[in-house]
Amino acid sequence: MAVSVPIVGAVCGFWAVVAFIVPWFIPKGPNRGVTQWCIVLSAICCWAFWGLNYLTQMNPLIGPKLSSNQISAIAREWVGIIILNNKKVLNYCQC
Numbered sequence: 283m284a285v286s287v288p289i290v291g292a293v294c295g296f297w298a299v300v301a302f303i304v305p306w307f308i309p310k311g312p313n314r315g316v317t318q319w320c321i322v323l324s325a326i327c328c329w330a331f332w333g334l335n336y337l338t339q340m341n342p343l344i345g346p347k348l349s350s351n352q353i354s355a356i357a358r359e360w361v362g363i364i365i366l367n368n369k370k371v372l373n374y375c376q377c
Contacts, residue, residue: 285340293332301325 304325305318348356 290336294329297325297329297332301329 301322305321308314308317
């Protein structure tokens with residue numbers, strides 16, 4: 283998974299609007315400041331949560347644990363290699 287600049291920009295822009303523009307539209311009242319800070323902090327937390335999850339999925343530390351049968355099936359379907367007894371037996375093209 284590579285960095286998709288339009289997606290990252292759109293999500294960051296959305297949370298920036300929520301954090302910096304939306305608080306200006308809160309009606310005046312005794313708790314306006316508290317409400318504004320709640321919105322700003324919620325936007326920051328949601329942005330940080332999204333960002334950390336996005337970054338951890340780009341380069342995962344732990345990959346799936348596959349059996350030899352699963353690896354053979356992947357090699358056969360993706361690359362066109364048939365593996366029997368840990369030896370490449372046939373390399374064919376599905377052109």
